[in-house]
Amino acid sequence: MKFSRLLKVDIASKEISLNKTDKLIPEIFLQHPNFTMDTPDNNLMLIKLNVPLKLKQVSLAVLPDTMDDREGEKCTVFAWGWSEWNYLTGLEPDIQMNRNVFFLPNALCQAIEKSVTIQMTKKMFCAGSNINTISLCKEMSAAPILCQNQLYGILSWSKGCALRGDVGYYTKISHYTDWILNVIRTY
Missing domain, CATH: 2.40.10.10 (Trypsin-like serine proteases)
Structure with missing residues (x-):
């Protein structure tokens, strides 16, 4: 991807530890296969980092368990x-x-x-x-x-x-x- 050299990953949290020698470098970029500039749909990309993050006291969010709208929530x-x-x-x-x-x-x-x-x-x-x-x-x-x-x-x-x-x-x-x-x- 053309912009991959421009992408910087920075985890600014005291709850995540990295070794002094580890740098967060994007290893793989995975843009949704149906993404185009012609529609706002499929505007999603996943990035795999070169090193795993070691989470301390961080609660991870889960993926949604329903496709229902949450109007008013x-x-x-x-x-x-x-x-x-x-x-x-x-x-x-x-x-x-x-x-x-x-x-x-x-x-x-x-x-x-x-x-x-x-x-x-x-x-x-x-x-x-x-x-x-x-x-x-x-x-x-x-x-x-x-x-x-x-x-x-x-x-x-x-x-x-x-x-x-x-x-x-x-x-x-x-x-x-x-x-x-x-x-x-x-x-």
Whole structure:
């Protein structure tokens, strides 16, 4: 993949230990086989690292056990943001952030996103807490969203700032669990 040289993997957590000589290098990139730039569907990639992570006191999220929508349910978006100093000086994100948001109906998501020609599909959903607010910010893409400790989605794009509660548009992981499990077993 063309961008593989640009990808940097950084685990900024005291709960994960690496030997001093270990560097997190992506070993394998697996983009969903049906991904194209023509549709927001299948916007998903798995990355295998060159060394396994040794988790200490970290609770792992599980893959979703249902394809049901969770309209109205409170979920949490997790990502990294920038302190004012790091943002102004162009440094890496340095603040771990999370935000509680609500899983919104697709019809509302489509109405909010009038300015974009992308149609909501059954493989997507949106979530947010500020329907009318647009907070401009710099944030990481591919932020996970958990609903009841299940990895329900990965941020594809936002209308504003998902970490401030603005509406974010997510790839719905429940449509890809078979593919994810097959990749894990294969690689």
